[in-house]
Each structure stands twice: as C-alpha cells, then as structure tokens.
Amino acid sequence: MEFLIKISQFLLSLSLLIVLHELGHFIPAKLFKTRVEKFYLFFDVKFSLFKKKIGETVYGIGWLPLGGYVKIAGMIDESMDTEQMAKEPQPWEFRSKPAWQRLIIMLGGVTVNFILAALIYMFMAFAYGETDIATSSIKDGYWVTNPLLIDLGAQTGDKVVAINNEPVVSYSDMRSKLIVAKTITLDRNGTEKTITTPEDFLGQLSTGEDKSLFELRIPFVVAQVSDSSMNKGVDLKQGDIITGINHTELKYFDEFEPFLSQLKGQKVEVELLRDFKPVTRELTVDDKGKLGIYPYAGVGAETYEKLGYYKVVTKDYSFAESIGVGAGKFKQQIVAYWGQLQMIFNPNTGAYKGVGGFKAIFDIFPNTWSWEAFWGITAFLSIMLGVLNLLPIPALDGGHVMFLLYEMVTGRKPGDKFMEYAQMVGFFILIALVLFANGNDIFKAIFK
Template structure:
C-alpha cells in the first residue's frame, strides 16, 4: 500500500509538471499561429497508450514516463524531422516566425514552471501557514547522527547558532541551509565554536549511510515492541513515553543506549507517561543493552512542546501576506537550487555523487498521503525542471534560447545544418546525464 501511495504521488506530480510545461510552449505557439503537430504526456516510442487528433494537433499519452513534448512545425528538435526542414519554409512554421516570437515560445515552458512554483508557495502559505521550532528554545542541543559532523568536532548537545554567519531562528528553516554550509557556529555549554565544513562536505553527505546530520533530541516514545522481544507481553502502548530507568531520569532517547549498557540481562523498573499520566512497568534489558522496542521516529511537535522540550512557532497568513511569504520562499528555493547546481558542476565538492534520477525523486514522496507534502515537493520539482531546462545545452529550452539570443544580437541566424548537429550533440549530452543520474540510483541501491 505504501508503494501505491508513493507511486501515485510521483506520477501525479510528474504528469502535472510535464503537461503544464508543455502548455507553456503550446499556448504561445498557437497565439502566434504556429502549427503544433503533437502534444504528448510521456514519450510514445513505437506506440501510444492513447492518441486523438483535434485540428492540426495529435494529443496523446505515451508509455515511457520520462517526460513529454510538443512537436512544433518547422523546428529542429528531438524529432529530427529532416524531411520537413528540407522543404521551403511555410507561414505556419516555427522557423518562419520573428525571432522574438520564437523566443517567447521557447521560454514559455520554464516560465510556467516558475509561475507554478510561486503560486503553490503562495497558496500553501495561505492554506497551511508555517510551523517551525524556535531554535533558541532548544535547551540541550541536537543529537549528532552523522560521523561527518563528529569529525568536524560537533558533539551531541551542541546548539547551532548560525550557518555561514547568518543567524538561525527556526529548526525546519535551518536544515536546507546546511547543504551550502561552509561554517557552522555552535554553542556548547555557553561557549561558541566555529566548525568548518570540508570542501567535499556535500559529496561525503551524499554517499554516507546516514544523510541526516543531526536530529532534535526527543524522549523515548514507544512505537512498537519487537515480536522477538522479552517485553512483548508487557503492557506498553504506542505513544508511551519512557522517562526514567531505576529512578534515574532520562530526558532524551539518545541517553538510553549508554545508560542501559550496565543493565544487560537484567530487569529494570521504568517510569512511563501515558496520556500525560505516570505509570510504572518492569522491562527486561537484552544482551545488547536494549529493550527490544521500536522508538517513535516522527516528532509530535505539539506533544513535545507540552512536555517542555521546545517551543513551536505557528504562523498564519492572510491572502495579501501569503503572496509576499510565497514569493520569498520561491526566491529562497530558486537561489538555493542554483547554488546546489553550481556545486554539482564543481568536482571538488563531490556533490555530483548525490545526483539522482527517477528513483531519487520517487523516494522524496512520503509513504502516507499528504497534500501539504505533495504540493511542497511538486513546487520544488517545478523549480528544478525550470532551472534545468534553462541550461544552455542544445536539445533543452536553454539551448534554443541561447541560439535565438545570438540571432537577435548578431542579426545572423545559425544554419539549419548547424542547429541539427547541435541538437544531436545536446541529445547525447542529455542521454549521458540521464544515464549518470539513474546509474547513481542503481549504484546506491546495490552497494549502499
């Protein structure tokens, strides 16, 4: 069932982005009286799942979900229709239109991607508001989960004060900034330290077993007792919070491992909060120093706030405010993605090791249906699609835009033969990038 939910979200998001991107090309083409021969969701290699001709355009759905396309008459694109290009130009063809009209047609797709992302962020700000955790209310720092940070000198209990010199105020807002971190300012027992990240920080993070750096320190919340556990018959319920062992208070889950080492094979008394009421149970500690209990992985922020672990910041926005908040988030996401893309093309950062294909995108979607998560992911994917399509690679929109700008500035149009060769080179570059990204997915699945 989890797979069905994930694949449904993945295909719905992908289909929405593809159709709207191609509409961005289709609509201005029609406005400028340019014939569009095909409008396809997914690729129709050899055959289509569905197709219907309306007017001059065949609308269809292909079987290969790697993208989509519009085939515009008189344009050198991935169809490589040499026969059409060998004929005299016709008034309805792309090549017969003024350069400024062709530029608008080519920029239509990425424009829709960016507008869509901005609109989603604005609507989300209005519908959901913002929920975050105030970093200055986190009393005992974070639980360090990644050896990369440990090698930099970080310790569990450290608090993050700033990233690249910019103060952090919200936990959720801080985490994306860590990807671009060069310096992390921390507080340890009232003393400030600056941790310097290695140049290949992102590469190490991408290839490590644990891709999180640290987590909020939370209590030991019971999720489920392992079937093989000696505590299987004990009256424990999902949501119970273990607060003490043999009268020793243990506030955080990360404290239990070291503490239980000295009680291997013994039975201990544990204090538990159940619906905020105290109860006591006897639990056996196995030879590995564990209770045999799965802890709660998801943080119930409101419950933890009630227990005094930190303060939750909740903001709601009116319609006018939502526009501004959504625009700011869009700007932050697009600037951040450009920066990440720059790191990917810098071999010294090792960021290329983290490049993923369709499997990586699929994994981003949650296993339970959440419209808030769906729209947030879709907005970011729309930004990705827009930015990647702007890259000056022939066969991408950015490649066509590059040649059109050259034509408009120089007054000379590149020859059809040159554009044909450029399209072929761009196509092979794209194939190489797709194989590399999806090959990374395969490598990680097999060897990580």
C-alpha cells in the first residue's frame, strides 16, 4: 500500500509538471500561429498508449515515462524530422517566425515551471502557514552520529549557531544550508568552535552510509516490544516515553546506549510518561545492554514542545502576506538549487556522486498521502525542471535559446545541418546524463 501511495504521488507530480511545461511551449506557439503537430505526455517510441487528433494536433500519452514533448512544425528537435526540414519553409512553421517569437516559444516551458513553483509556494503559505523549530529553543544541542561530522570535530550536544558566518534561526534553515556549508560555527558549553568542511563534503556525505547531519535530540518513545525481548510481557504501550532508569533522568534517546551498557543482565526500574502521567515498570536489560524495545518515530512536534524539548514556531499568513512569503521561498529555493548544481558540475566537490535519477525522485515522496508534502515537492521539482532545461545543451530549451540569442546578436541564423548535428550531440549528452543519474541509483541500491 505504501508503494502505491508513493508511486501515485510520483506519477501525478511528474505528469502535472510535464504537461504544464509543454503547455508553456504550446500556448505561445499557437498564439504566433505556429503549427503544433504533437502534444505528448511521455514518449511514444514505436507506439502510444493513447492518442487523438484534434484539429492539426495529435494529443497522446506515450509508454516511456522519461518526459514529454510538443512537436512544433519546422523546428529541429528530438524528432529529428529532416524530411520536413528539407522542404521549403512554410509560413506556419517555427523556422519562418521572427527570432523574438521563437525565443518566447522556447522560453515558455521554463517560464511556466518557475511561475508554477512561485504560485505553489504562495498558496502553501496561505493554506498551511509555516511551522518550524526555533534553534534558540534547542537547549542541549543536536544529536551527531555521522562519522564525517565527528571526524571534523562535531559531537552530540553541540549547537549550530552559524553556517558560512550566517546565523541560523530555524531548524529548516539550518538543514538547507548544511549541504553547501564551508564553515560551521558551533556552540559547545558556551564556547564557540568553527569547523571547516572539506571541498568534497557533499560528495562524502552523499556516498557515506550515514546521511544524518545535526539531528534533533528526542526522547525514547516506545513503539513496540520485540518478540524476542525479555520484556515481552511487560505492560508497555506505543507512545510511552521513557524518562529515566533507576531514578537517573535520561532525557534523550542518545543517552540510553552508554547508560544501559553498564547494566547488562540486571533488572531496572524504568520511569515512564503515559499520557503525560508518570508510571514505573520493572524491565530487564539483556546481556547486550538492550531493553529489546523498538523506538517510535511518529510523535508530533507539538508533543515534544509540550514536554519542553524545543519551541515550535507557527505563522499564519493573510492572502496578501502569502504573496511575499511565497516569492521569498521561491527565490531561496532557486538560489539554493543553482548553488547545488554548480557544485555538481565541479568534480572537486564530489557532489556528482549524489546525483540521482527517477528512484531518487521517487524516494522523496512520503509513504502516506500528504497534500502539503506533495505540493512542496512538486514546487521544488518544478524549479529543478526549469533550471535544468535552461542549461545550454542543444537538446534542451537552453540550447535552443543559446542559438536564438546568437542569431539575434549577430543577425546570422545557424544552418539546418549545424542544428541537426548540434541536436544529435545534445541528445547523446542527455542520454549520458540520464544513464549516469539512474546508474547512481542502481549502484546505491546494490552497494548501500
């Protein structure tokens, strides 16, 4: 069932983005009286799952879910229709239109992507507001388990006060900045310590087994008792919070392992909170220093706030306010993604090792249906699609824009033969990138 929920969100998001992107090309093409021969969701290699001709355009759904396309008459694109290009230009063809009209047609797709992302962020701000955790309320620092961070000098209990010399005020702000961090300023028991990340920090993080960063320290919440546990028959319920053992307060989950390692094979008195009321139970620590209890990760942030772990900041926005908030979020995300993309194309950062394909995108979606999560992910993917399509690779919109700008500046139009060869080169580059990204997914799945 979880797979069906994830795949449904994945396909709905991608289909929406592809159709709207291609609609961004389709609408200006029709406005400028340019013939659009095909409008397809997914690729129709050899055959289509569905197609219907309306007017001069065939609308359809292909079987290969690697994107979509509009086939505009008189344009050298992925269809490589050289037969049509060999004929005399017709007034309704793309190549017969003024350069400025062709430029608008080519920029239509990415324009829609960016407008869509901005609108989603605006409406999300209005519908959901913003919920975050104030870093100033995190009194006992973060939980650090990643060997990469530990080797750099970080440890559990450190507070992150600045990244790249910019103060962090919210937990989500810290998380988004960490992956491109060059310096991380920590507060350890009132003393500041700055660690410098290696140039290939993102690459090491992507390939390491532990992907955690500075995680929230949370209590030990009971999910269920293992069938093989010595405590199987004890009255424990999902949601019980273990607060101490033998009258020693244990506030955080990360404190249990070292404490229990000293009590192997012993019976202990465990203090719990059940529905915020204290109760005690006698449990047995096994010979490995374990209680045989699975921790529960489904507790909401509001519960942790009520227990005094941190402060949840919630902001509601009017419709007018949400416009500015959404625009700010859009700007923040596009700058962040562009920064990540620059790192990916710099071999020294090793960031290319973390590039993923369709499985990586699929894994972003949650196991349960959440419209808030769905729209947030869709907005980010829309930005990603827009930025990637602007790359100056001939087979992408950015490649066509590059040649059109050359034509507008020099007054000379690249020849059809040159454009055919450029399109072929661009197509092979795209295939190589797709194979690399999805190959990374396969490699990680096998060797993780």
